[in-house]
Amino acid sequence: MTNDSKGGQRREQSLTRERIIEASIELLDSAGEGGLTFRALAERLATGAGAIYWHIADKNDLLTAACDSVVARTMEACLVGPSRQETIRTLALGIFDAFDEHPWVGSSLMGAPGRLPIVRIVERLGQQLQALGVPDDDLWATVSALLNYILGVAGQNAANTLVAKKTGADRSEFLDAVANSWSQLDGEHYPFVRKVAGQLRVHDDRVDFLAGIDIILKGIKR
């Protein structure tokens, strides 16, 4: 029962769904989206690759479960603000920061439509929108707009860090490279993109995200 150092990792506990998910999150955080494989996971858990399938249906199930674990923690940690509007902004920022810390969540969330992690987010956003006075008939369309915006940002951020990692840079370096390529575009066909390239270079992801939330909050019927 005591720790033997074979393979570098302990195996005092028995294999459970929770332990598998926990190890998956560690792997995803440290090695990125591509870092989660059944072989790497099995090695880390000091078991065989097939053993995982006793507790997990398939890779998508694993990814969704890991995603849900992060989302659940995030939803619990998000406090209520001084006003409804503030609460939604705090909630949105909490989600943004969590996805910033775990970029793989953005892409995992895309593969889990209608599943538990999405449900958690919809519930929290929706309750606030309802309290804000959004008419019953508009509730779904409104929460859907907010959700899709958040998912879009999350997905782009995940893609940014992924592509950045592949080129050996961090996300802000990558965005700088994008700004450079945009400012060198043909001015005849892409006048607007050239123009905003400068704003892209000095922008702050978090500030822009919040600006989008504010646009939506302002446009909401109530």
Place this chain on the structure above:
Amino acid sequence: MTNDSKGGQRREQSLTRERIIEASIELLDSAGEGGLTFRALAERLATGAGAIYWHIADKNDLLTAACDSVVARTMEACLVGPSRQETIRTLALGIFDAFDEHPWVGSSLMGAPGRLPIVRIVERLGQQLQALGVPDDDLWATVSALLNYILGVAGQNAANTLVAKKTGADRSEFLDAVANSWSQLDGEHYPFVRKVAGQLRVHDDRVDFLAGIDIILKGIKR
């Protein structure tokens, strides 16, 4: 140039980047996101798998190029409406319909941050926002909000059709199943989600999408 690309296994044309991209789109449309492999593509083009690498850098390059081809056609086809607002709505709907017809574009777009297909969309949206009177300092944040919303919807729709296909249903059947599972959730923890499950069941993706666009347009500073 006349082009009879339909029907034949054997090809008298030489291999070009354009022909590879065209075949990729056909494959993606008919077999879905997972249908595009270098082996399947090579067979369709009556060539070896390695030959493709002479014209294409890697799979991501291929996907982005296929994506760009669809986006470019969509942007060209989109007419200007009677008003600026209308033009943006028409544009957004054009994008929605194109992504509805080619669901794989939604996920491909996620993997191509800052690349040409995104640039095309930003350019068209941005020009209209500028004409609408959005202040220069807000242009990037505004176009970014609109873009991220559109990408979020595109990504979710792609995921919906993908998951639906895996379970052997179409997208509306899948959404119906989601609505069912939502209405059976624990009412104590998920009162809001239970409440909107009904709206989800009778909703229209396209109408909801447009409602989101309208919320953003209404919230925009000008």
Place this chain on the structure above:
DNA sequence: ACCTGAACACCGTTCAAGT
């Protein structure tokens, strides 16, 4: 230059066999 196709280094998933 362009193309061939076998080979390489992976992957998710399965399953007979063990405890």
Place this chain on the structure above:
DNA sequence: ACCTGAACACCGTTCAAGT
């Protein structure tokens, strides 16, 4: 019941060898 690990059916990508 739970776990093992070899085996299977794939991938994307490379590269010596051909034309």
